[in-house]
Amino acid sequence: MNKTKINTFLIGLLLLPLLIGIFLFTLGLFSPETIGFPSIKDIYIDFVKSFFDKYVINAILVTSKYVLISTVISIFIGVILSFLLNINKYVWASFEPFIDFLRSIPVTFFIPAFAVILGVSSPNIIWILAVIPSSLIILVNVSYGLTQQNANRLHQYQLLSGNKSRFKLFYKITIFEILPFFITGFKIALSYAIVIVTVLEYMNMGSQIGLGTLVSDEMEQLNYERVYSIIMIVGLIGFVLNKIIDKISEKYVK
Amino acid sequence: MSIKIKDLSFRYEKELTSILLNEINIEINDGETVALLGASGSGKSTLFNIITSLYEPTNGKVTFSNSELFDLSYIQQSAMDMIFPWKTVQGNIEFALKERDKLNDKTKKRIYTLLEILRLNHRKDYYPKQLSGGELKRLSFACGLSYSPKIILLDEAFTGVDLSLKLELWSFLKKEISTNRITTFIISHDFDEAIYLADRIIFLNQSGTIYSKQIVIDRKLKDNDISIEAFLSNAEVINIKKEAIKTFRTINGNE
Numbered sequence: 001m002n003k004t005k006i007n008t009f010l011i012g013l014l015l016l017p018l019l020i021g022i023f024l025f026t027l028g029l030f031s032p033e034t035i036g037f038p039s040i041k042d043i044y045i046d047f048v049k050s051f052f053d054k055y056v057i058n059a060i061l062v063t064s065k066y067v068l069i070s071t072v073i074s075i076f077i078g079v080i081l082s083f084l085l086n087i088n089k090y091v092w093a094s095f096e097p098f099i100d101f102l103r104s105i106p107v108t109f110f111i112p113a114f115a116v117i118l119g120v121s122s123p124n125i126i127w128i129l130a131v132i133p134s135s136l137i138i139l140v141n142v143s144y145g146l147t148q149q150n151a152n153r154l155h156q157y158q159l160l161s162g163n164k165s166r167f168k169l170f171y172k173i174t175i176f177e178i179l180p181f182f183i184t185g186f187k188i189a190l191s192y193a194i195v196i197v198t199v200l201e202y203m204n205m206g207s208q209i210g211l212g213t214l215v216s217d218e219m220e221q222l223n224y225e226r227v228y229s230i231i232m233i234v235g236l237i238g239f240v241l242n243k244i245i246d247k248i249s250e251k252y253v254k
Numbered sequence: 255m256s257i258k259i260k261d262l263s264f265r266y267e268k269e270l271t272s273i274l275l276n277e278i279n280i281e282i283n284d285g286e287t288v289a290l291l292g293a294s295g296s297g298k299s300t301l302f303n304i305i306t307s308l309y310e311p312t313n314g315k316v317t318f319s320n321s322e323l324f325d326l327s328y329i330q331q332s333a334m335d336m337i338f339p340w341k342t343v344q345g346n347i348e349f350a351l352k353e354r355d356k357l358n359d360k361t362k363k364r365i366y367t368l369l370e371i372l373r374l375n376h377r378k379d380y381y382p383k384q385l386s387g388g389e390l391k392r393l394s395f396a397c398g399l400s401y402s403p404k405i406i407l408l409d410e411a412f413t414g415v416d417l418s419l420k421l422e423l424w425s426f427l428k429k430e431i432s433t434n435r436i437t438t439f440i441i442s443h444d445f446d447e448a449i450y451l452a453d454r455i456i457f458l459n460q461s462g463t464i465y466s467k468q469i470v471i472d473r474k475l476k477d478n479d480i481s482i483e484a485f486l487s488n489a490e491v492i493n494i495k496k497e498a499i500k501t502f503r504t505i506n507g508n509e
Contacts, residue, residue: 152335155308155328160336160397161353162324172353176340254340254381 017043038225046225047232056214056230063210064237066197067190070130074189077131078138079182085139086146096143103136107196111205126206130196134189141185145178153177176252183249187242194238255318255325255404255437257282257305262314263462264297264304274300276462278314285435289448291498292458293506298441301458302328302409305439318405324354327403331410333394337382343393344369344378350401361400368396371426388419395423399430406431408440412447421482424450428476445498446486450476455498459505469498 018040038046050056085095107129118125157173158164201212211230218226257280264275274297282288292298303309305316306328318325330336337346347365351357369375372392382390398406408427412420428451431438442448448455449471457465471494476485485491 150335152330152332153338155303155306156330156336159306159326159328160350160401162350163353173338176338179340252340254383 038228042225043228047229050226050229050233059209059211059214060233060237062208063197063201063212066127066130066210067193070127070134070193070197071190073131074134074138074193075186077135078185079142082139082142082146086143092143099136099139103140107133120205121207123207126197126200129200130193133196134192137189137192138185141181142178145181149174149177180253183245183253187245190241191238194234198234256284257405257437257439258317258319260314262304262316263312264300264309265312274462278464280456280464282437282439284437286454287431287438287440287452289440289442289452289455290458291442291448291455291502293460296458296460297462298458299409302407302441305407325404326407327398328407329394329398329411331413333390336394336397337390339382342379342381343374346393347396347400350397354401356401365400368400372396388416391415391419402434403436405437408438410441410443412444424482427451445495449491449494449498450482450485457501457505465501465505467501469494469501
């Protein structure tokens with residue numbers, strides 16, 4: 001990140017919540033003192049402090065682990081399925097309605113079924129549930145990329161290379177053609193995974209204490225500074241992971 | 255290297271009634287340049303797609319003597335169709351040679367020459383998205399010529415190109431074709447382009463057949479040193495153009 005980007009990021013991080021607070025306060029929409037809302041300064045102080053709290057660190061690791069496991073498995077399932085279902089346009093046409101149907105169902109509706117099968121405290125239930133929408137979003141994006149490939153360019157590859165091998169065409173051209181669509185799907189899937197993992201933790205599912213579980217616990221103890229700190233940490237995890245994806249992808253997506 | 259198109263017919267799978275190309279017979283001799291003129295939708299690009307094996311003809315066949323599809327270059331209207339966005343300018347030009355295991359000192363020298371002639375040497379490390387439209391067009395020509403093809407197909411390759419670049423590319427291509435004796439087949443809507451580059455002009459009419467009349471352009475008119483302006487303002491060339499326009503209007507039912 002260059003200096004201008006860092007400055008822009010810091011301005012957003014520090015000033016935007018402050019401006020929103022001033023705006024809401026000026027309009028008289030809420031009175032922080034009467035509802036026990038912590039000051040922005042207190043939240044920032046607690047945000048920094050929370051990085052020295054072993055419970056928070058442990059929760060970050062647990063949530064990150066779930067997010068990464070579910071994202072990696074989603075990529076694996078999503079990409080493989082998209083290639084299989086796009087073997088020809090008829091296969092895709094017959095499966096697409098079912099995928100759209102499945103995509104429209106909120107993942108929380110699957111909780112009872114999976115809770116019965118795996119048990120509410122199963123350590124696997126969180127990432128398994130997160131994999132459902134994340135893999136579908138990757139499947140849809142990669143499939144779209146496959147259908148949108150530039151047919152003329154594929155044909156040109158065969159003429160320029162003098163090669164008709166489908167395998168070579170796949171790894172020399174198709175992979176690069178679908179990469180921008182995959183990256184988009186990957187980033188959305190990652191965001192889905194973060195949301196679903198933290199929400200399921202908040203609902204006290206799974207046996208480990210993640211950031212969602214901590215929010216729930218701190219809410220019960222009326223520790224609002226910590227609640228907002230954790231919300232910021234979740235945002236920070238998403239931000240960092242997205243930046244890592246951007247850094248990796250900018251090398252290949254031109 | 256010659257191209258022989260014999261009794262070629264084509265219809266799209268779903269359109270059972272209408273034939274797009276009907277009993278096409280064309281022979282392009284070694285080192286000859288032929289321009290094909292025809293109205294939009296008459297099947298010119300489809301013919302090129304059959305020659306390059308993208309489509310299978312319904313009937314008939316295309317054969318290359320002493321040559322094969324491997325030796326052919328197909329330069330299309332859209333430069334981005336033959337450029338890979340994830341490769342640099344140099345990477346794109348080297349691509350065909352690398353794929354053919356022919357990247358050596360001699361071919362590298364040719365790439366360097368192409369970069370120089372087409373004024374892309376200062377952009378060799380750029381990615382396509384960093385280039386202007388004219389530079390992309392020049393790059394597409396460099397890619398198509400890098401591996402010294404024996405046959406070139408140009409499908410409205412100069413459409414949308416500004417006049418100065420168009421003249422520059424015509425002149426460059428004419429030199430390449432005559433120096434390397436490249437057999438060239440051109441699809442165009444531009445009479446000047448067809449007359450300047452081709453040895454012979456043929457016409458595709460609306461019914462998908464080749465019109466019986468063809469126009470032969472005397473090679474003597476195309477002295478290598480003659481400028482494009484001088485060539486196009488030659489009285490004989492103007493008459494050829496008039497004749498070509500008249501034929502074109504006839505096949506399209508405008509006269």
